[in-house]
Amino acid sequence: MKTLKTKLEYLKQVLPMLWQTVKFRIKVWWHKIKN
Amino acid sequence: MNNNSEKRICQNCKGEFTIEPEDFKFYEKIKVPPPTWCPECRLIRRLTYIGDRFLYKDNCDKCGKKVLSLFHPETSFTVYCNTCWWGDDWDPLEYGREYDFSKPFFEQFYELQKVVPYQATDNRNSTNCNFCDTVIRCKNCTLTFGGLQSINCLYCSSPVFSRDSIDSDIVFNIDHTYETIYSNGVYNTKFAYFSDECMDSAFLFNCIGCSHCFGCVNLRNQRYCIFNKQYTKEEYKKEIKKWDLGSYEIIQKMKQEFVEFYYKTPRRFAIIINSNNVTGDDIKNTKNCKNCFVTRHGVENCKNIFTCGLLLKDSQDTTTGGSTSELLYENASGLQSQRIMFSHSCNDSMDVEYSNKIYNCSNLFGCAMFKHKKYCILNKQYTKEEYEKLIPKIKKHMNDMPYVDKKGRIYKYGEYLPSEHSLWTYNETWANQFFPLKKEEALEKGYRWRDYLKRDYETTIKPENLPNHIDDVSDSILDEVIACEHTITEDGKMHESNCNQQCTTAFRILPDELKFYRAMKLALPHLCFNCRYYERLKKVNPPKLWHRKCMCNGVESSNKEYKNTIKHSHGDRPCQNEFETAISDERREIVYCEKCYQAEFV
Numbered sequence: 001m002k003t004l005k006t007k008l009e010y011l012k013q014v015l016p017m018l019w020q021t022v023k024f025r026i027k028v029w030w031h032k033i034k035n
Numbered sequence: 036m037n038n039n040s041e042k043r044i045c046q047n048c049k050g051e052f053t054i055e056p057e058d059f060k061f062y063e064k065i066k067v068p069p070p071t072w073c074p075e076c077r078l079i080r081r082l083t084y085i086g087d088r089f090l091y092k093d094n095c096d097k098c099g100k101k102v103l104s105l106f107h108p109e110t111s112f113t114v115y116c117n118t119c120w121w122g123d124d125w126d127p128l129e130y131g132r133e134y135d136f137s138k139p140f141f142e143q144f145y146e147l148q149k150v151v152p153y154q155a156t157d158n159r160n161s162t163n164c165n166f167c168d169t170v171i172r173c174k175n176c177t178l179t180f181g182g183l184q185s186i187n188c189l190y191c192s193s194p195v196f197s198r199d200s201i202d203s204d205i206v207f208n209i210d211h212t213y214e215t216i217y218s219n220g221v222y223n224t225k226f227a228y229f230s231d232e233c234m235d236s237a238f239l240f241n242c243i244g245c246s247h248c249f250g251c252v253n254l255r256n257q258r259y260c261i262f263n264k265q266y267t268k269e270e271y272k273k274e275i276k277k278w279d280l281g282s283y284e285i286i287q288k289m290k291q292e293f294v295e296f297y298y299k300t301p302r303r304f305a306i307i308i309n310s311n312n313v314t315g316d317d318i319k320n321t322k323n324c325k326n327c328f329v330t331r332h333g334v335e336n337c338k339n340i341f342t343c344g345l346l347l348k349d350s351q352d353t354t355t356g357g358s359t360s361e362l363l364y365e366n367a368s369g370l371q372s373q374r375i376m377f378s379h380s381c382n383d384s385m386d387v388e389y390s391n392k393i394y395n396c397s398n399l400f401g402c403a404m405f406k407h408k409k410y411c412i413l414n415k416q417y418t419k420e421e422y423e424k425l426i427p428k429i430k431k432h433m434n435d436m437p438y439v440d441k442k443g444r445i446y447k448y449g450e451y452l453p454s455e456h457s458l459w460t461y462n463e464t465w466a467n468q469f470f471p472l473k474k475e476e477a478l479e480k481g482y483r484w485r486d487y488l489k490r491d492y493e494t495t496i497k498p499e500n501l502p503n504h505i506d507d508v509s510d511s512i513l514d515e516v517i518a519c520e521h522t523i524t525e526d527g528k529m530h531e532s533n534c535n536q537q538c539t540t541a542f543r544i545l546p547d548e549l550k551f552y553r554a555m556k557l558a559l560p561h562l563c564f565n566c567r568y569y570e571r572l573k574k575v576n577p578p579k580l581w582h583r584k585c586m587c588n589g590v591e592s593s594n595k596e597y598k599n600t601i602k603h604s605h606g607d608r609p610c611q612n613e614f615e616t617a618i619s620d621e622r623r624e625i626v627y628c629e630k631c632y633q634a635e636f637v
Contacts (some may be wrong), residue, residue, distance in 0.1 A: 006346070010359055013320075013332045013345055017207075021196050024208045024220045031234065032224065 045073035046444050047144050049082075054467065060340070061351055065364055069375060074326060074339045074352070075579060077354055080451050081354045081367045082466035083482065084379045087180045088537060088565065091488075093117055104167060108484060111153040127151055127161055127404045131415030134429060141438035141446050144389060144401045145456040146414055151404045153458070154392070164346035178564055180586075186319045186343035188565040189548055193342075193500035200514055201551055202560075202567055205329065205342075215308075216571055217317060217329075225280060225557060226293075229317075235278060238293045241302065247254035249275055250293050252300040253636040262296055281505040283558035299596045301586070301631040305615040315340075316576050316617040328578040328617070335634060343539040349511040354465075356610065365451045371450065377451050387523040389452065400426060442481035460485040462537070468572060492541040494518040498561035505552050508559060513549060518543050536569035576617035583620055585610040592625040603634045 043370065052073035062069050070077060075221045076334065086105055093104035095116035096549045102116045119125075128350045130151045135143055158164050161173040171181040179185070179325070181193040189193045192204040200206070203215040210219075215227040224230075225237040233239055234246040242248060243257040247268075251260050259271035266274060280286055305316045315327035321334040325329045330337075331344035338351045347357035356369035371376045373385040378540050381393040390396075391403040399405060400422075401413045410422040434447035439455050440446065461467055461482035462474075498520045542563040544552075552559060560567060586593045589607040612628035627635065 006359060009333065011345060017332065020220065021208055023209075024222075027234075028210050028221075028222050 040070075042563055043071070045076055046071040047076040048073060052437075057402070057584060058351070061338075061349075061364075065362055065376065066373065067364060068447070070352075070365075071450065072444075077352050077365065077451065078339065078354065078578060079456050081352070081365065082469060083454040083457045083459070083464050084367050084452065085355065085462045086457075086466075088165065088167070088468075089459075089463045090156070095121075095155065096124070096152065099431075102155040103166060106153060106155075109485075110385065110458070112458065113147065114155050115152045116155055117158060120152060123150065127402075127406075127414050128416055129406075131411070132413050133415065134425065136428075136432055136436075139403065139436050139438035139446075140389070140429065140433045140448075141453055141456065143413060144403075144452070147401070148456070148458070150401050151181060151414070153404070155206055165632075171491075174181040175547075177547075178528065187547065189545065189551075199551065199571065201548065202564075204568070204570065204571055206326040211555065213551075213555055214567075214571065216574060222261065223555075224485055225555065227291075238289060238294075239276075240297055241306070247271060250289065250296060252297055253302070253632075254637060259298065262292075262298070262338040279504075280558070281556040281558055282560065283501070283503050284557050293312050298623045301592060301597055301627040301632060301635060302618075304585075304618070304626050305616045305631075314580065314615045316578075316580075324513070326580060328576075335435075365367070377449075379452075381571075387398060398422060427477070432492065447637050454482055457483070467535075468569070469578060473535060487537065490540045492516055494541045501559050501561065503558070505556060508549070508552075510542050510549070513546055513561070516543060517559075517561075520561040521563070521566050523608050533571070534566060537565040539563040539565055578617070579619075581619050582616055583614060583616050583618075583626060585612040585614070586630055587627050588624050592627075594625060597625050599631075599635060601634050604633050 040053050040054050041514055042051050042053050050073055054069050061265045071566055089101040091107055093102055093108055093114055096113045096342060097103050097115050097119040100116050100172055104114045106112050106546045130147060146303045152333055156168040156450060157169055159171045161170050164170050164173050164176045166177050170176055170179055172184045173182045174186045176182060176185060176188045179191045182188060183195045186198040187195040189201045191200060195201060195207045197206055197209040200212045201210050203212055205214055205217045207219045209221045211217055211219060211223045212221050213225040215221055215224060216229060217229045218227050220232040221227050222234045223228060224233055227233060227239040230239040230242040232244045233242055236245055236248040238250040239248060241254045242251055245254050247258050248254060248260045250262045252263060254260060254263060259266045261274055271611045276544060278285060278289060294569055303570060307313060307397045308319045310321040311319050313321050313324045313327060317329045319331050320325055321330045321454055324334055324337045327340040329342040330340055333346040334340060334343055335348045337347060337584050343353055343355045343357040345357045346359045348361040351365050354367045355364045358370045360369055362374045363369045364376045366375050366378055368380040370382045372381050375381045376388045378387055380391060381387050381445060382549045386397050387393055387399045389397050389401045393399060394406045396405050398410045398588040402411050408634045410417050414423060430448045438446040446453055461477045462484055475486050494516045496515045497518050521538050522540045533632055544559060558583045587603060587610040589609055593599045610628060610631050612627055616626055618624050619625050
């Protein structure tokens with residue numbers, strides 16, 4: 001059984017990864033528009 | 036409990052290895068005996084159970100559909116296509132058997148493994164990824180292995196959230212890249228190694244946050260640099276025109292120059308980022324881990340780990356696993372699991388020993404291909420009471436009647452499965468990728484070997500006759516069968532080379548691939564995709580550590596190839612720092628400790 005603590009730890013790892021992906025996608029999109 | 040470290044002799048290589056007091060605590064916690072093989076031999080033994088990259092034409096043994104399978108047609112394994120394997124009209128319990136106390140356990144488990152149906156390839160929720168294995172939620176990928184949520188990736192290995200890339204390995208968030216390895220957040224870049232957040236660049240090693248850089252090593256947040264030298268935007272644009280990567284000759288020339296420049300620039304003893312109390316290489320966001328390689332995102336209190344990530348805790352001797360798992364020991368490919376020992380591919384499971392391909396199970400011993408099962412031994416169902424009564428008897432029997440392999444190595448309870456019982460031969464597995472052996476060496480060490488398939492491709496063009504520049508390549512190239520540069524042509528016949536790189540001897544250019552090379556202005560490759568993969572692997576450090584001293588002599592490196600640009604904390608005297616590094620002292624690289632490296636580059 002996953003405890004609440006494990007779930008929070010999981011989110012702590014996954015959310016920055018997702019945020020990194022979103023940032024990267026925006027960066028690529030902006031780069032494409034600029035060029 | 037043993038409070039002292041103990042030196043032991045490895046049963047396999049006869050070398051000495053040490054078991055630390057904390058290891059004894061761990062073995063006691065999970066109730067297993069201490070290992071009899073050294074960590075490296077244990078890793079190789081586990082790697083012989085991870086087979087990919089070899090895909091054979093086969094038929095599903097249930098529906099008869101043509102499939103690409105990971106298993107050689109000569110093997111007698113039952114292979115089901117993905118749909119049939121996940122279907123409910125077969126039950127792995129049908130293959131169950133009573134535990135036989137007159138035979139060693141490992142023999143009985145091997146006999147079971149020979150009859151249960153295997154998945155031809157394990158692709159989940161993916162579209163148009165027929166020539167791939169272990170890809171999850173991917174789309175339009177070809178010859179890509181171990182990918183997650185990636186689109187249009189060709190010949191890649193473990194791309195995550197990536198798209199439109201070719202020949203890239205262990206990458207996260209990459210887009211329009213070619214030959215990029217161990218990198219994150221890279222866009223429109225060619226030949227980037229161990230680099231993060233870079234754009235519009237080529238030939239980078241360990242660069243972070245760079246754009247418009249060419250042939251650079253160890254740069255941070257720079258723009259318009261060529262061979263680490265700063266240029267203005269205009270100068271850079273003028274200079275870069277000389278390095279047109281659309282030409283194959285220029286790529287080869289650049290590769291040589293970049294390698295020379297790389298050897299003359301110091302590199303950090305290990306890539307360790309945002310981590311505490313760790314030894315190993317390519318480690319990110321990891322805590323209290325020893326001898327760990329390629330670990331990411333919250334790996335804690337682990338030892339002898341290889342390619343694991345995302346909250347793997349309190350585990351030892353684990354390869355390719357993680358994702359909120361703990362207490363894994365001698366395990367390959369375990370995800371979201373607890374207390375898994377001596378097993379392979381266990382997902383969402385707990386308390387499993389000596390099992391293969393398990394989904395959502397608990398309390399299993401010696402089972403294969405199970406979904407949603409409890410209390411089973413050798414694929415036979417027991418009640419909880421029967422199971423708990425039988426398990427100690429089996430463990431005792433494993434010690435009383437151990438399995439002895441052809442080389443005389445003894446397998447009692449506490450040993451991983453013998454390599455000779457692997458579903459693949461040595462050269463079909465990760466073992467040969469990270470610890471390459473020649474056929475004779477592998478056979479001498481007791482591993483199995485399968486000669487590469489005799490291929491009778493009729494090549495229509497030799498690599499030296501390919502157009503040098505991508506602009507000169509016409510669409511007719513899509514119809515050509517190109518001979519791999521590693522093949523030898525004698526008496527007008529094509530022969531397999533001795534490169535030991537699973538050479539396919541010939542290859543084609545795919546329409547999407549040609550479009551990519553044209554868009555990226557890249558010359559056509561001269562090697563087949565397997566040879567290209569093995570060439571990239573040579574740029575990766577082996578999962579092995581050497582104890583070395585910093586090569587900074589005060590004003591220059593000890594091999595006199597690099598002059599320091601700044602005064603270091605140790606002044607003009609040689610640096611005394613020592614470290615564990617995956618770069619052996621036989622290699623040409625200048626290896627600096629963290630302090631000297633940071634003084635020079637960060």
